Amino acid sequence: MEKWKMLIVLILLSAIPLGALIYEKIQNERDIKKLKIRVNVNGIRGKSTITRMIFSILREAGYQVVGKTTGTAARMFYWNQAEEEELIRRPRGVSISEQIRVIHKAVKRGANALVCECMAVRPDYQIAYQHHIIKADVLAIVNVLEDHLDEMGPTLEQLAWAFADTIPYNGIAVVPDCDFTDYFREIAKERGSKLQIVKPEIISQDYLNLFLYKVFDNNCAMALGVARALGIDDETSLRGMLKAAPDPGALQVIPLRREGLQTWFVNAFAANEPASTLEIWEYLHEENIPMEMPVVVMNCRPDRVDRSYQFARDCLPHMGPIQLVVIGEMTAPIRRAYRRGKLRNVREYRELQGKSVEEIMDVLVPMLDGHVLVGVGNIHGIGEEFIEALYALDEHGEPGVFAVASDPPAERIHAQLERLKAWEGETQK
Secondary structure (H helix, E strand, C coil), X not given: CHHHHHHHHHHHHHHHHHHHHHHHHHHHHHHHHCCCEEEEEECCCCHHHHHHHHHHHHHHCXXXXXXXXXXXXXXXXXXXXXXXXXXXXXXXXXXXXXXXXXHHHHHHCCCCEEEEECCCCCHHHHHHHHHHHHCCCEEEECCCXXXXXXXXXXXXXXXXXXXXXXXXXXXXXXXXXXXXXXXXXXXXXXXXXXXXXXXXXXXXXXXXXXXXCCCCHHHHHHHHHHHHHCCCCHHHHHHHHHCCCCCCCCCEEEEEEECCEEEEEEECCCCCCHHHHHHHHHHHHHCCCCCCCCEEEEEECCCXXXXXXXXXXXXXXXXXXXXXXXXXXXXXXXXXXXXXXXXCCEEEEEECCCCCHHHHHHHHHHHHCCCXXXXXXXXXXXXXXXXXHHHCCCCCCCCCCCCCCCCCCHHHHHHHHHHHHHHHHHHCC
């Protein structure tokens, strides 16, 4: 008899989590039906910035929209309040069930639109996230770049396949004009979805200059493409993008000034793969920032050794003459490249693996006066603590949050509208 009682108890205990999963699934299905617009922002680089731009466009267009990013800092933001909500993760870390809670919270707030940065990396999780949880009507594949190769595949083709698997059925896919556009078109056609292709050249430098933080033309073009797919007019979109708050990982060039120290800190940690980092490098030269013998701090992560190899091969050697300081953990890929003569452009090399922030600053500060400091690699690990120590160097303390344009100049927006019309006229000839 006791054995039967124990068996019944075990059956009941096992049924509780199953019942919870079934209830969660039913609730999620009800919630997503209440959201008129659902946008999933996928890809490698720039997802957080583009998510914020799309959110701001939808808010400008009058939607009760909620946005969610998962990049440098996971945040939710709402159409009806200025303050952002930082998401506190559970001890087990990131999980797809987090998105179910986000959807439910958005619906409880009265939202009718939701735009989310894709939080999944593994291809099977991306499929589950898109087709079973958010069920987005619009998917934005912002780019296909070398990153997360250990989880998504060793080649760019496999990354493209993984992103294509998240194209919705009977929806819209917004994609860049790239080597994989034809493949995305084929999958979209099979699934009965429309494909919208965006080109960065439709965005003028004059328009980009209106932003109070650094953005790139491809980010604006992607957000504009999503807005067009949703039937929002260009003028509303251009005005809305300018009101988007910058992501904590947005590129910043910060002066550091105190007695005996005159320098700038370029926080490029969030561009954590070679192509985007070199794009920023080119931008710094174009903006006439003094880049003679800059100090590059490369932060390595023990769980991203493949990324360190990529930087050693595809990024650091192409920066011209630099002073290189390597921090973090598992720095061997950079060290080996230097010792084997693969980083001939490095004029001075400092290996600070496993060192504390205080020890790093003791080595770094004497190198800085008159030399720009550029942080690359990854912000996580010791990166965030390192940035705080740098801000403390400045006599004026940590710089304030960027202001956000509240009343964009109409004439500059109209000039961008004319550029769009002219560009489209040329492409139709």
